[in-house]
Structures are given as structure tokens and as C-alpha cells.
Amino acid sequence: MFEQMSLPHAEKTTAAEPVALGRMLRDTARAWTRSxxxxxxxxxxxxxxxxxxxxREDVTVLDVNSNFQDVLDQAAHDAIAGWFAYVTRDQDCHTGNRFAMLRCAFLSANRDGIWNECFLDRDGSLQDLALALQVQMMLPTPARNSRVMPRQSLERQAS
Amino acid sequence: MKDDLKSLEGLDPAVRLAGPGRKLRRFFLFGAALVTTAYASWMMADVLAADQLTMMEAVVVTFFTINFAWISLSFYTGVVGVFLRAFGLDALTLRRLRPIKRKGRLRSKNVVIIPVYNESPNRVFAGLRASYESLVATGEIDAFDFFVLSDTRDPDIWIAEEMAWARTCAELNARGKIFFRRRPENTERKSGNLKEFCETYAANYDHMIVFDADSVMSGEAMVNMAYMMENNPDAGIIQTPPQPTGRMTLFARVLQFISRVHGPTMSAGLAFWCMGSSNYWGHNAIIRVQAFIDCCGLPVLSGKPPMGGHILSHDFVEAAFMRRAGWRVWLIPQLEGSWEELPPNLIDYAIRDRRWCQGNMQHARLIFAHGFRPLSRLHFFMGVMSFVSSPLWLLLLLSSTVATLQNARLTHSFFPGQFTMFPQWPVDRSFEMLMLLVFTIGMLVVPKVISVLMVFIGRDRRKYGGFAVLISGLLEMIYSALQAPIMMMMHARFVFSVLTGNQVGWDAQERDDTGVPFMSALKTHKGIIALGLIWGAVAIFVDQAFFWWLSPILAGLVFSPWLTHWSSSLALGKKAAAMGLFLTPEETATPDELAALYRLKEAGLGDDVRDGLLQLIEDPYANALHSALLPAQKPDRRTQIEVGIIYEKLARLGVEALTREEKFKIMSWPVKPLDQIMAGQNIGGSDHPETSTSFAPAKKG
Incomplete structure (x- = not known):
């Protein structure tokens, strides 16, 4: 139903924000923080x-065919990935696998909820969190070392 | 290859794999087998030809000769093994066996690989952990990494594997030591799984130790294997003889017992005459990685499966290719601390044999292929014969029946051929026949009997149940005699099935103590029972003495459902253990690795196989982990559309509405990142359900 919503009508201030949009923002934020x-x-x-x-930034590029929930999800993904880049000082946090690995590491580090308050915070020093993420970081496979394994022949080789 | 060999300087001569008289050993062993076979065949022909050799009797002699040659080679291998064990000699050097004393730390980088396909993650990771912890105890863990190579297609097991891997890494503090790789497409089954590993990560390592899903090895054994590889630069593969263990059904316990008692005898005998041309059994072995990559890429056989196509039983072929390239393949019987598990009952055992039969029958096409060493060809032949011998025995018995029937209907001719004054009296050769039977049975059981006696008089007798080892040995022989006709019939059917173009699928082996209900056994064996009854009736009709002659075989056939059902009993297995029967040292003095395995299996890793997709939706960690492990590639347009439709179905109808294939697809190719699917769910219950989606199963009623 949100595909048909005319976004330019969404005001810059929360006071003028449509109720449905505000609810949707909250639901999306809640779901992402829970995840x-x-x-x-x-x-x-x-x-x-x-x-x-x-x-506010994306409003002009949104067309009527866009799924508004997808746009919000992408925005949430970017916001969290940006925050991870800030914490780890590593800009490569947006790609799917890297983002998922950071999420794994954060979930493991935050098992006791000690980093709840810091989530998406950019004011304080988060060196301890960066260290915790480093310790918990997944490494599913080592570096690739590609080789070709040729199929053997059962025929007599021509000399 | 020789150019690649490192300098022999600095190598430890104490673990040098070499020995004297390689050709002489084979000459005498094969010579003895040949002479014995010739003698037995002559005896058989002499007995049957007493009243002129009929055509059918000639057929009997032919089948007898082929089968006897098979028995004879096995007998002399056993005899040599008995001799080596009795005198505590190394099968290769023929010097006194000494434990391996390593000089210095390992210099090589090794990887333990565990290819899995729809196996219980609990069992796989319990085995991995037991082996890992044992390696840590040796102080050589830095020289090893572990790799779980998943080919799993069951979506629920897939997620359980991922969770078990993450948990194992965390609990063992082994991030960066234990890796997990899942193949999106499982082409060429297990050999394809290994090939893919070899082409991506294997070159990071010098050697790889191949595990089966049910393998466990001691750290000491693995370090010794790596040490031997370092000090034998011409070794391509070193194979350990894995001991079956861990099952409690009566069937498995009987097999575990005899493998523990008699297995080392046969291994020693095999190592004695195979030397550096031994075979590779597919797991619990160490492989030189670069050599394997260079020369073990399997060809695709011309024609259609089952005899053509991709090679199924890859291990024998890989060993043969290693030998063809000049690398040596060693079987080291004294490398202990290597274990595997058996199927729990006769039906599962037969299912495994059906798969192996198809693989081994393919090898018939390789026996005369270009470039293989003679002993590699022999290994192929032995693999084929391990199944083809069954129909040959069956043909021998059937042709004997026909020959007896013919003889019974013939009236004896006292004056055959030309006119003569002297009649030709019928000759009674029943004594010679009996001697031949005793001779044949003796060849089959004597090495086994000696192995049992050696354990009985040995220092470790208590570990096998003390005096009970003799009773266990006797019961095993009775059991194997009754089981032999059943296996003969099953193998004969498998061979026929393969030759008529039927092929098997790829299923995981049953790894629990599962029993076989009587009705199920009856259904499976109904053909065998019918054959046994008809055969018995014909035998009585032909000749009562012949009936009694056949009775052990007929008994095995007619009582097959009872034998299958009772032998699969867990209660009987436990009762036998309580009575001290079929005990092995793995039970009476359990090694640390097996104790750890049982403890971990019992405790479970908390990663039971549940609905994988639901777990991804409900558990943020499972979800994130799965996303992290997915390959970083996008689906094609068609897949995107398919997955989009499944996603809509999921959103509207819930997880329960999805088929296994649909779940598999959406988990392999999430239409959008899984964390977004996760984000879109209604975990805690939204105030506004129209803005969120619940994937949990809808409540019924």
C-alpha cells in the first residue's frame, strides 16, 4: 500500500509526518535493532x-513502483553499515558477507546486552567495541589459493 | 616427480618407509596361492571325474577354481599377518616393531578435511572436536587446520551444520583454525567435493588428512602421519587401518569384535606384500596435496552410468593414479588411533554395499586401462571380485545341484565305451569330497581362529573379555557362516542390478543404533527365503546327503529374517556386552578421543536439526551466520523470479507451506539479504500487523 504513497508530502519535521509513515519508521527501526x-x-x-x-535525501529518486519497505530496509542497512565502518575504521562494511559477519560478531559480543546503549552512537570512543568485534569476527574460509586439478586420461598418449 | 623430491638429508631414517625383498615377497605369496589353487582344483576335478567328468561338472570345477584362488590369496595374506603379529615384526622392514619417536616439531602445514552430505551435525562435530582436542594435547595443533566440506542438500541439516560450526569455533577458541565451506552444487558427489577443495584452498597446505563423517583419529596418529609424510618425500598417500567402533547393536558388535581381533592380521599381511603399492580406502589417510592435485583428477568414463560416467569409488582410482605418477601408497598397520563406525544392521550394511558394488564394478573397466601398475590393476580386480565372487559362489552351488541332479538320474554304466571284459565299478569319493570341504573351510577360518587364539594368549586378553574371547570367536564364526549365504544372495543381486543398468542414489549412511523390525526383514528377504525353500526341496528330492551338504547355506537363507531382525537388536547387543561377549579394547579401556566423542554425542551440541528456515527467521544469530556463509554471488534473473514467488508464498502462508525444495532455494538465494527478511518479521508481535509479516507457522483451528 505504501508504493502508492506520495512521498514528497512527507514533511521534514516529525510533527507534520503522516502517522502511517512514523509508525512504519518505528517498526522498521525496532525490527532492525532486534535483529x-x-x-x-x-x-x-x-x-x-x-x-x-x-x-529526506532519497525522496527525489523514489518512484511509484518502489517498495517503500525495501527502501527503508536499505536505508537501515546503510545506516548500520556506516556505523560499523565508524567503529572498526574499516570502510568495507557494506558488502553482504562482511556486513553479515559483523552482525554475527556484534551479536556474540553483545550477548549480555552491554553494547545496547552504544548501538549507532557516534559520539563516544568505541575502541573496546572494535576490539570485541575483532575477537568475535568469523573466518569461514582462509585465503583462496586457486589451482587446476586436471582430469587424468585413461587413453594411451600419442608419443 | 623425482625432480620435486626434497633432499633426503635431514630425514629421520627411523620412519623411512621401505623394506627388503619386495619382489620376493610377492613371488612366494602369489606362488603359494597359485600352487594351492592348482592342487585344490585338481582334487576337485579328480573327485568329480571319478565316474567321468560331465559338462556340468566341468563348469563346477571352473567356478571352484576361480573362487578358490580368491580364498587362497586371502589365506596366505592371513598366514603372513599371523606370523608378523606373533613375532611383533614390522610388515615393511621385517624388524621388531617400535613406537614412532619423533625428532623435533612438525614442519609441514596440514589440513584435516571432513566431507559431509546430509549427516548428523551433532555426530560430525563431536568427532571433529574429539580429534581437535586430541591434537591440542600433542602440542602440534599449530601445524593443523580443519575444514568441514559440506555437500548437504537438506535445508534443516544445512543450518544445523552452520550453527554447530560456529559453536565449535567459539567453544574451542578455534576461529581461523576450523573452517566451513558449503558447495552450492554437488556435482560428482564426494570426489567432486574434494576436487573443489583442491582447486580452492588445498594448496595452502602440504598434506591433507581425509576423514569420513564418522571418523575419529587421535592427535598422536595424525601427527605421526604428518611426520611420516615429511620424512618420506616419495609417499603420496599413507593409509591407516581404521578400527570400527562405537555401535551397540549385536550385528555391529560382532563385526567390531572380529575387525579388532582379525583386522590387524589382514592389514599386516596386506602391507607385507603390497609395500608401496597399497590401496587407499577413502578416509583416515593422509595425502600429499600437490601430488594429488597434479595426478588424481578423475576422468569421466565413456558411456552411461552405472558402468560409465563419473567414477563413484574414487579412492582405489586415486591410489592407482598416484602410483602411475610414481608416488608410493603405504598402508601402515601399526598406526593406531584411527576409528570409524559401521552400519548398525545387516540391511544398512547391504545398502552401503550396494553403493560400493556399483563403484567397484566400474573398476572392471579400469583393470586394462593404460598406464596403471600391475598391483593397482590387482587392487581393481580384488575390488570387483569382492562382489563378483558372490554370484560365482552361487553359480558354483547351483551348478553342483544341477550336476548332482544329472548324476542321480543317470544309471551307472558298467561297460562304457568300447567292449571290455572288465566292468567299471562306481567309485565312492565321499571321503575325498569331505577332505576337500575341510580343506576349503580351513583356508577360510584358520587365520581367523589363530587371530582369536593369539588374542587369548596375549597380554591384552582382559581387554577382549578374558576367556569370553574364545566364546565370542566361536559365536562370530557361526554368525558369519549363517550370514554368508544372505550376503551372497544380496551381492549377487547387486551385481546383476548393476550389469543390467540400474544405479543407486546418494544417501547418507545410517549412523544410529537402528533396529530392523521383523516384518521389514521378512519383506526384504522374502525372495531369499523362497529360493532357500525351493532349493532345499530340490536337494531332498535329488539326494538326501546332498541336502545335508547344503544345509548350512539353506539355513542361512531360510532363517534370514530372524537373523537380520535379532542381530539388529540393541538390547541383545547390550546384553552380550554385559556378558563380556564381543568386547574390544575400545570398550574396556576407552581411549580419550572416543570417550570425548561419546561424551559430546551424549551431551549434544545444542544444535539439533530443526526447521532451518524458521530458525533463520527466529534466531538473529543463525540468520546473520547464514548470510555470512552464503557465497557472494547474485542469482540469475530466472532464479530471482522463482525466489520472489517463494518469498511471497512465505510471507502469505508461513514456513509450513513451503516444500523442502522451496526452502532450499530461498535459503540458497535470498531474494533480498536475509537480514532484511529478518527485519521484516513480526518477532515480538506488532501493534500494526499490516506493516509487518509473520513467517511463523499459522496456528491451526
Whole structure:
């Protein structure tokens, strides 16, 4: 139903924001923070704010065929990946596997909820979190070392 | 290859794999087998030809000769093995056996690879952990990595494997030591799985130790194998003799017992005459990686399966290619600390044999292929014969029946041929016949009997149940005599099935102590029972003495469902263990690795196989892990559309509505990143259900 929503009508201020849009932003933020094992209104509000900011920027490129939930999900993904890049000082946090590995590491590090308050925070020093992520980081496979394994022949080779 | 060999300087001569008189050993062993076969065949022909050799009797002699040659080679291998064990000699050097004492630390980089296909993750990772912990205890863990190579197609097992891997890494603090790789397409089955590994990651390592899903090895054994590879630069493969263990059904316990008692005898005998041309059994062996990559890429056989196409039983062929390229393949009987598991009952054992039969029958096409060494050809032939001997025995018995029937209907001619004054009296050769039977049975059981006696008089007698080892040995012989006709019939059917173009699928082996209900056994064996009854009736009709002659075989056939059902009993297996029967040292003095395996299996890793897709939706960690392990590639347009439709179905109808194939597809190719699917769900219950989607199964009613 949101595909048909005319986004330019979404105002810059929350006061003028349509109720449905506000609800959708909150639901998206809640789902994403939950999927990182984070519970707490502070982190959720940070994500809502970032989603709003992203929407303001993306408003012009949105056409009527776009799935609005997909746009919000992509914005949430980008916001969290950007925050991981800030924490780890590594810009390669947006790609699918890398992002998922960071998510694994964060879920493991945040098992006791100690990093809930820091989620998406860019003000304080997050060196301890960076270290915790490094310790918990997955390594499914080592570096590839490609070779070709030729099929053997059972025929007599011509000399 | 010789150019690649490192300098022999600095190598430890104590573990040098070599020995004297390689050709002489083979000459005498094969010579003895040949002479014995010739003598037995002559005896048979002499007995049957007493009243003129009929055509059918000539057929009997032919089948007898082929089968006896087979028995004879096995007998002399056993005799040599008995001799070596009795005097504590190394099968290769023929010097006194000494434990391996390593000089210094390992210099090589090794990887333990575990190819899995729809196996229980709990069992696979329990085995991995037991082996890993044992390696840590040796202080040589830095020289080893572990790789689980998953070919799993069951979506639920797939997720359980991923979770078990992550948990194992975390609990053993082994991130960067234990790796997990899943193949999206499982072409060429297990050999394709290994090939893909060889072409991607294997070159990071010098040697790879290949495990089966049910393998466990001690750290000491693995380090010794790597040490031997380092000090024998011409060795391509070193094979350990794995001991079957861990099953509790009566069937498995009987087999475990005799493998533990008699297996080392046969291994020693085989190693004695095979030397550096031994065989590779597909697991619990160490392989030189570069040599394997260079010369073990399997060809595709011309024609259609089952005799053509991709090679199924890859291990024998890989060993043959190694030998063809000049690398040596060694079987080292004294490398202990290598274990595997058996199928729990006769039916599962036969299912495994059916698969092996198809693979081994393909080898018939390789026996005369270009470039293989004579002993590699012999290994192929032995592999073929391990199944073809069954129909040959069956033909021998059937032709004997026909010959007896013919003789019974013939009236004896006292004046055959030309006119003569002297009649030709019928000759009674029943004594010679009996002697020949005793001779044949003796060849079959004598090495086994000596192995049992050696254990009985040995120092480790208590580990096998003390005096009970004799009773266990006797019961095993009775059991194997009754089981032999059943296996003969099954193998004969398998061979016929392969030759008529039928092929088998690829299923994981049963690895629990599963029993066979009586009705199920009856259904499986109904053909065998019918044959046994008809055969018995014909035998009585022909000649009562002949009936009694056949009775052990007929008993095995007619009582096959009872034998299958009772031998699969877990209760009987446990009762036998309580009575001290069929005990092995793995049970009475359990090694640390097996104790760890049983403990871990019992405890479970908390990664039971559940609905994988639901787990991905409900558990953020499972979801993130799965996303992290998926290959970084996008689906083609058609797949995108298919997955989009499945995703809609999932969103509207829930997880339960999806078929296994649909789940597999959506998990392989998420239409959007899985974390977004995760984000879109209704975990805690939304106030506004129209803005979120619940994938959990809909409540019924």
C-alpha cells in the first residue's frame, strides 16, 4: 500500500509526518535493532532519526513502483553499515558477507546486552567495541589459493 | 616427480618407509596361492571325474577354481599377518616393531578435511572436536587446520551444520583454525567435493588428512602421519587401518569384535606384500596435496552410468593414479588411533554395499586401462571380485545341484565305451569330497581362529573379555557362516542390478543404533527365503546327503529374517556386552578421543536439526551466520523470479507451506539479504500487523 504513497508530502519535521509513515519508521527501526540483538529505545530512536534523514535525501529518486519497505530496509542497512565502518575504521562494511559477519560478531559480543546503549552512537570512543568485534569476527574460509586439478586420461598418449 | 623430491638429508631414517625383498615377497605369496589353487582344483576335478567328468561338472570345477584362488590369496595374506603379529615384526622392514619417536616439531602445514552430505551435525562435530582436542594435547595443533566440506542438500541439516560450526569455533577458541565451506552444487558427489577443495584452498597446505563423517583419529596418529609424510618425500598417500567402533547393536558388535581381533592380521599381511603399492580406502589417510592435485583428477568414463560416467569409488582410482605418477601408497598397520563406525544392521550394511558394488564394478573397466601398475590393476580386480565372487559362489552351488541332479538320474554304466571284459565299478569319493570341504573351510577360518587364539594368549586378553574371547570367536564364526549365504544372495543381486543398468542414489549412511523390525526383514528377504525353500526341496528330492551338504547355506537363507531382525537388536547387543561377549579394547579401556566423542554425542551440541528456515527467521544469530556463509554471488534473473514467488508464498502462508525444495532455494538465494527478511518479521508481535509479516507457522483451528 505504501508504493502508492506520495512521498514528497512527507514533511521534514516529525510533527507534520503522516502517522502511517512514523509508525512504519518505528517498526522498521525496532525490527532492525532486534535483529542485532539490541533492545532499548535509545538505539531505536537513533535508527529512526537516521531513517528520516535518509528519506529526506532519497525522496527525489523514489518512484511509484518502489517498495517503500525495501527502501527503508536499505536505508537501515546503510545506516548500520556506516556505523560499523565508524567503529572498526574499516570502510568495507557494506558488502553482504562482511556486513553479515559483523552482525554475527556484534551479536556474540553483545550477548549480555552491554553494547545496547552504544548501538549507532557516534559520539563516544568505541575502541573496546572494535576490539570485541575483532575477537568475535568469523573466518569461514582462509585465503583462496586457486589451482587446476586436471582430469587424468585413461587413453594411451600419442608419443 | 623425482625432480620435486626434497633432499633426503635431514630425514629421520627411523620412519623411512621401505623394506627388503619386495619382489620376493610377492613371488612366494602369489606362488603359494597359485600352487594351492592348482592342487585344490585338481582334487576337485579328480573327485568329480571319478565316474567321468560331465559338462556340468566341468563348469563346477571352473567356478571352484576361480573362487578358490580368491580364498587362497586371502589365506596366505592371513598366514603372513599371523606370523608378523606373533613375532611383533614390522610388515615393511621385517624388524621388531617400535613406537614412532619423533625428532623435533612438525614442519609441514596440514589440513584435516571432513566431507559431509546430509549427516548428523551433532555426530560430525563431536568427532571433529574429539580429534581437535586430541591434537591440542600433542602440542602440534599449530601445524593443523580443519575444514568441514559440506555437500548437504537438506535445508534443516544445512543450518544445523552452520550453527554447530560456529559453536565449535567459539567453544574451542578455534576461529581461523576450523573452517566451513558449503558447495552450492554437488556435482560428482564426494570426489567432486574434494576436487573443489583442491582447486580452492588445498594448496595452502602440504598434506591433507581425509576423514569420513564418522571418523575419529587421535592427535598422536595424525601427527605421526604428518611426520611420516615429511620424512618420506616419495609417499603420496599413507593409509591407516581404521578400527570400527562405537555401535551397540549385536550385528555391529560382532563385526567390531572380529575387525579388532582379525583386522590387524589382514592389514599386516596386506602391507607385507603390497609395500608401496597399497590401496587407499577413502578416509583416515593422509595425502600429499600437490601430488594429488597434479595426478588424481578423475576422468569421466565413456558411456552411461552405472558402468560409465563419473567414477563413484574414487579412492582405489586415486591410489592407482598416484602410483602411475610414481608416488608410493603405504598402508601402515601399526598406526593406531584411527576409528570409524559401521552400519548398525545387516540391511544398512547391504545398502552401503550396494553403493560400493556399483563403484567397484566400474573398476572392471579400469583393470586394462593404460598406464596403471600391475598391483593397482590387482587392487581393481580384488575390488570387483569382492562382489563378483558372490554370484560365482552361487553359480558354483547351483551348478553342483544341477550336476548332482544329472548324476542321480543317470544309471551307472558298467561297460562304457568300447567292449571290455572288465566292468567299471562306481567309485565312492565321499571321503575325498569331505577332505576337500575341510580343506576349503580351513583356508577360510584358520587365520581367523589363530587371530582369536593369539588374542587369548596375549597380554591384552582382559581387554577382549578374558576367556569370553574364545566364546565370542566361536559365536562370530557361526554368525558369519549363517550370514554368508544372505550376503551372497544380496551381492549377487547387486551385481546383476548393476550389469543390467540400474544405479543407486546418494544417501547418507545410517549412523544410529537402528533396529530392523521383523516384518521389514521378512519383506526384504522374502525372495531369499523362497529360493532357500525351493532349493532345499530340490536337494531332498535329488539326494538326501546332498541336502545335508547344503544345509548350512539353506539355513542361512531360510532363517534370514530372524537373523537380520535379532542381530539388529540393541538390547541383545547390550546384553552380550554385559556378558563380556564381543568386547574390544575400545570398550574396556576407552581411549580419550572416543570417550570425548561419546561424551559430546551424549551431551549434544545444542544444535539439533530443526526447521532451518524458521530458525533463520527466529534466531538473529543463525540468520546473520547464514548470510555470512552464503557465497557472494547474485542469482540469475530466472532464479530471482522463482525466489520472489517463494518469498511471497512465505510471507502469505508461513514456513509450513513451503516444500523442502522451496526452502532450499530461498535459503540458497535470498531474494533480498536475509537480514532484511529478518527485519521484516513480526518477532515480538506488532501493534500494526499490516506493516509487518509473520513467517511463523499459522496456528491451526
Amino acid at each position: 542485532f540483538g539490541v533492545s532499548g529505545e535509545v538505539a531505536e530512536q537513533r535508527l529512526v532519526d537516521q531513517l528520516r534523514a535518509a528519506l
